[in-house]
Amino acid sequence: MTGEPDAGQALRRATAVGPFFATVEGPLPDGFRPLAELAAPEFWRRRIAEVAERLGTDEPRVAASVAQLGVAARLWSVALGTAVPGGVVPDYDRSYWRLPPGGSLELWVPGVLVPDGPTAAALHRTVVERQLTPLAAGIRAVTPVAEGLLWGNAASALAGAVRVLRSGGGLAAELLDRPPLRGALTPAGRRTSCCLYYRVPGAGLCGDCVFDRPPRAR
Numbered sequence: 745m746t747g748e749p750d751a752g753q754a755l756r757r758a759t760a761v762g763p764f765f766a767t768v769e770g771p772l773p774d775g776f777r778p779l780a781e782l783a784a785p786e787f788w789r790r791r792i793a794e795v796a797e798r799l800g801t802d803e804p805r806v807a808a809s810v811a812q813l814g815v816a817a818r819l820w821s822v823a824l825g826t827a828v829p830g831g832v833v834p835d836y837d838r839s840y841w842r843l844p845p846g847g848s849l850e851l852w853v854p855g856v857l858v859p860d861g862p863t864a865a866a867l868h869r870t871v872v873e874r875q876l877t878p879l880a881a882g883i884r885a886v887t888p889v890a891e892g893l894l895w896g897n898a899a900s901a902l903a904g905a906v907r908v909l910r911s912g913g914g915l916a917a918e919l920l921d922r923p924p925l926r927g928a929l930t931p932a933g934r935r936t937s938c939c940l941y942y943r944v945p946g947a948g949l950c951g952d953c954v955f956d957r958p959p960r961a962r
Contacts, residue, residue: 754832754856758825762908764817765825767834768852776840776852782815783878785885791843792887798846799944805889806940812883812894813939816876816901818849823871824905828912832856833866836875864918872898872925892928896937899928900952 752769759766768776781787788808796807819836826832833856840852859866880894899920906916920929929935935954941947942958949955 754826754830755822755834755853757829758822761821761825763848764821764905764908766851767822768850772840772852772854773842776842776850779836779839779841779851779875780878782841782875783882785882788883788886792883801944803940803943804887806943808883808887808889809893809897809939810941810944812879812889813897813901815849815879816898817904818851819871819875820898820902821905821908822851822853823867824902824909824912824915826856827863827867828909828915830856831863832858833863833870836870862918864915864922867915868919868922872919872922877924890937891924893937893939895924896928896935897939899925900935900939900950903929903933903952 755767755769759769788811791811792804792807795811796802796804799807799810801807822834823836826834834853835855835857836853838854842850842852844850857866876894876898880891883889883894884891902916902919902925906912919925927936929952933952935950935952938954939950942949942953942955949958
């Protein structure tokens with residue numbers, strides 16, 4: 745990565761897309777923690793319990809999947825919201841997060857960087873390698889959720905961000921052709937794994953689910 749362009753302009757442009765693309769402006773507020781701490785098993789032990797209670801499920805892996813999908817969606821949304829229109833990527837290595845009670849993940853990003861190579865490679869390194877990979881390891885240290893499920897969530901979140909942006913399909917295709925996202929979605933955009941949301945009481949299937957109908961309970 746080289747240089748640091750007008751970060752405020754790039755991040756405000758992403759924020760204008762919608763809430764999931766938004767970042768907190770101004771100086772670092774109180775209560776924010778380094779983004780790297782999102783990978784800590786201690787965080788996921790608490791988070792999974794909170795989400796399980798909110799969803800009314802007694803299956804930790806279901807709560808883990810739902811919680812991880814939300815984090816992946818936030819990370820991809822901000823990243824694509826800066827990369828697609830401006831060709832820059834968020835500086836997640838120096839970013840911070842906060843999770844208000846009952847709210848969604850808030851992100852404070854100090855700047856954006858100009859990739860010194862292909863944008864897809866920079867996004868893969870920034871989001872997949874440096875954030876989602878250690879995050880998945882932290883989750884799996886707490887509950888036995890399938891690794892393929894978590895990468896299916898990441899791929900689904902990426903595709904969802906592109907749909908909201910209504911652009912960036914080519915960039916997403918390059919990312920989805922790189923392991924570990926490769927094979928997580930079919931050419932038609934359906935998942936090849938299930939996020940388990942159908943197991944939440946009263947829930948149904950997601951729009952891109954691998955199943956046509958909820959599997960019967962064993």
